[in-house]
Amino acid sequence: MHKVIVLGTGPAGLTAAIYLARANMKPLVIEGQEPGGQLTTTTEVENFPGFPDGILGPELMDNMRKQAERFGAEFKRGWVTEVDLSKRPFKLSVYGLGELETESLIISTGASAKLLGIPGEKENLGQGVSTCATCDGFFYRGKKVAVVGGGDSAMEEANFLTKFATEVIVVHRRDQLRASKIMQDRAKKNPKIKWAMNRVPVEVVSKEEGGVKGLKVHNKETGQEELIEVDGIFVAIGHRPNTAFLNGQLKTDELGYIQVEPGSTRTSVEGVFACGDVQDRVYRQAITAAGTGCMAAIDCERFLEGEASVDWSQSL
Incomplete structure (x- = not known):
């Protein structure tokens, strides 16, 4: 039984992991099929604050992961094939890890850019x-x-x-x-x-x-x-949010992006939070993803401490 599981290791998931680990929540982070997210396919990142000379995308993601590990976050490789969000604890079927249970869940699985599928791309x-x-x-x-x-x-x-x-x-x-x-x-x-x-x-x-x-x-x-x-x-032919594994258990918009309570990362299921590009169809930047990752960690921590007992599903 885990207090919190984080799905995804892009800027949102790793920022959430850093905050949760520092709060002694001992998060388990599932890396997924593309550890590090879309930034691992980027060379120079020049618009992430704190790096005046820029930083390579894979290096930035590696630094964030090391920071989360330093505070006690646990990382495991695998990807979720099925979830049961009908009741707590939530159950996750993870390829390579079997079945996991968690009191809360942070979804930061991102959105994949659609590609042309042609040679050389x-x-x-x-x-x-x-x-x-x-x-x-x-x-x-x-x-x-x-x-x-x-x-x-x-x-x-x-x-x-x-x-x-x-x-x-x-x-x-x-x-x-x-x-x-x-x-x-x-x-x-x-x-x-x-x-x-x-x-x-x-x-x-x-x-x-x-x-x-x-x-x-x-x-x-x-x-x-x-x-x-x-x-x-x-x-520029669009993005596809990585939400198919949810099988319709969370409210999404017409494109499949997870809907969250405005001003928070709460989803239509209490105890489940979403951050990063999986709930952002507008900005899709590393810095905005990291910001919502911080929000998700704080929302999750307050939920587990009993500060958020409102049924937010009625407002979505």
């Missing part, structure tokens, strides 16, 4: 291919980049990247965008944004010396393949 993540303009746009100052996608997020990424890049090419597989009219109008009025419509991405082409040379696309109008030469490729 995964190999160049963090080396010219990115899923976050806010995180990596600065590295493309004075360069030419492509944004793949046709929704609001793609238009937002494209507009943001024009602050740094000399030219932003929006690549979309159809002749019509899915984005809202206001987002389309904003992008079309931006002189730095160019359009490559009816182009289906088929391969990320690498340079011999490393890095991205361009994006090979299939032109649906001519039937020919073309190479769009760019220095960076931003994939």
